Amino acid sequence: MTYINRKRCAAYTNEELLAMLRDSKTQKAAIGCIYLLAQERLEWMARNYGLQEKWLDIANDGVIILIEKIEQNAYDPASNLVPFYIGICRFLMLGDLRDQKRRAKGNAAILDNDPTWAEVPSPEDIRVQIEDIKAHQDQLDQLAEKMKKLTDICKKVFRLRHWEKDENGKRLSWAAIASQMGHENAQVSKNTYGRCKKGLID
Amino acid sequence: MEDVDVQINAYIAGDLSETDRIAFEKELQADAQLAARVQAHRDLETRLPKMFAHQQQKAEMRAYLASLTSAASTARNIKPLLIGIATALVLLAALGYLLLRPCQDKDIVLSEYMRDLNPSYIETSMGAENPLKDLWEQGSARYRREEFSAARELLGQIPESDNFYAKAQLLIGNSHLSEGNWAFSIAALERCRTLSDPAVTADAPWFLALAYIQLDNIPQAEAVLQEIVDNQWFRYPDAKVLQKKIGRLCGE
Secondary structure, three states: OOOOOHHHHHOOOHHHHHHHHHOOOOHHHHHHHHHHHHHHHHHHHHHHHOOOOOHHHHHHHHHHHHHHHHHOOOOOOOOOHHHHHHHHHHHHHHHHHHHOOOOOOHHHHHHHHOHHHOOOOOHHHHHHHHHHHHHHHHHHHHHHHHHHOOOHHHHHHHHHHHOOEOOOOOEOOHHHHHHHHOOOOHHHHHHHHHHHHHHHHO | OHHHHHHHHHHHHOOOOHHHHHHHHHHHHHOHHHHHHHHHHHHHHHHHHHHHHHHHHHHHHHHHHHHHHHHHHHHHHHHHHHHHHHHHHHHHHHHHHHHHOOOEOHHHHHHHHHOOOOOOOOOOOOOOOOOOHHHHHHHHHHHHOOOHHHHHHHHOOOOOOOOOHHHHHHHHHHHHHHHOOHHHHHHHHHHHHHOOOHHHHHHHHHHHHHHHHHOOOHHHHHHHHHHHHHHOOOOOOHHHHHHHHHOOEOOO
16 A cells, blocks of 8 residues: 655646556555545535534545546546545535535635635536436445344345355355355245345335 | 245246246236336345445545544644644753753853953053153063063052053053952952043953952952943953853852
8 A cells, every 4th residue: 555645645646646546556545645635625615514523424425436437437537636526525515415404604605716726616517427426326325224224134144145255256155145144044045135125125 | 015025036036936937927017016126126136236335435435534534633733742842842951951051160261361461552652751651661561571569569650640540550450360369459440440541441341350250259240241241342242251151150
């Protein structure tokens, strides 16, 4: 893992950061750099929007969207990553305020008049650029929320079926799942799995 | 509906027998609600692995961002702290030096300044017409040769009414200073300060200060040195240095 700090990050060009983001070995360092370079503005923005408690979660959601955008090859390499990331986070913060039916605190409006923010895309630009990604991730988050309400048995059978892998990196067989669930046989696990899906569909 | 979900799941997984599968597919064609539910199951099968991957990615990334935040915040918080500590250490070191530095021996301090006790005017000559010319020239010559007793005998004959009286008294004071007769030296030099000869009033305080230091009358020495610093600093720039040094002289 590349050691990063703000000074070192500031020395990277946009092209370098983009190349780092596209390489799985350096992706995390690039994300760290973009975050560090945006951090002060994000914190400031969160303070002005009254979202101090949530700002790290929002910054995190912004990172996930950015990664997805890069991995989809849908990112315009001409635009600067840090302002783009700040723009995503601002869009998410405004969305959060809207969901809470709250208005931004008074001085948040100065963000839009600050010339140093000129490179940050407008919320509308961001909406157009990340709409699909955000909708998809919202669906996954909603599914995760539904999952939280299920019984531990259901959570376990889903995790074994869709996340855990065997020593060869392959999905677990129903026999292996039954063994881990403490079921008599694979059919019991399959039936449990089918019944548990109801809780995620309804 | 619960059994239906188990059945749909078996259908999707390909676990139904041939007969059951055909029967289920017939039912599926006739029941749009069932068809929609089968589609929901299929979608869920696709979304569940993505959801786990998404949650895992979010959790890892959040921990990473939190670590960066705390590192940056620590760096931000620790910077003024480090500056504060460094400043405190410097101040402590300076205070320690002031409190613990060794005192300075009076003789060592004075050795440098006592070397030259010749006032600035010592080469000054009386006018050829002055009848006391010989007294002054012989007395100052003896003084320069450090024949102090003889010098005092000659210079002491110059009367108070003469222009060179003050100068002669200063050499007498300095001769006592050279021989370690501090009290006599101070008496002569204090007398010089009251006289109006500008050459003497300029030089006398400096030698007087040295005499007071020798006599361990530091407050008086400090007062005289302050007078020099205030009025004669250009003539005796060392006065300020000496003033500081006598503050650190070793006590008896």
